[in-house]
Amino acid sequence: MKIKSQRDFWSGLMFVAVGLAFAWGATNYSFGSSANPGPGYFPFGLGILLALLGAMVLFKALTIESDGGAPIGKIAWRPLLVITLAITSFGLALPRLGLLVTMPLLISLSAAAGQEFRWKDALLNGVVLTAGSWVIFVWGLKLTIPVWPVYFGG
Incomplete structure (x- = not known):
């Protein structure tokens, strides 16, 4: 599969990695329930949401063509x-x-x-x-x- 946007690919990959790391780290805390959430409930949900957002950006980077492949620029x-x-x-x-x-x-x-x-x-x-x-x-x-x-x- 060809990467059609380098920027979207690497940023999506970063979002997935950070989101999964937060979700995994949140499993060390009490999860609780929806009615009485524990300290791990919110970071776990945000981590999963970030990973899903990253997966959508990754999908876009692999399917939608961009001008010049949207190369990664210099680090600011x-x-x-x-x-x-x-x-x-x-x-x-x-x-x-x-x-x-x-x-x-x-x-x-x-x-x-x-x-x-x-x-x-x-x-x-x-x-x-x-x-x-x-x-x-x-x-x-x-x-x-x-x-x-x-x-x-x-």
């Missing part, structure tokens, strides 16, 4: 490294700086990974996503996430 190192740095910084800074400082920091750093970075857009996204995160996680779900920096009594 800058976005990969900048976004990894932003997420690591968020995890390290959240307990000390609180949600109100670290969310805009994460969003600004992540936006800087792209070619079309604009401070106005990054700050507007930072404000909206920080407010949304506070509403969902702190107010709605009552999670104990530090909101203010420790220096302000947070």
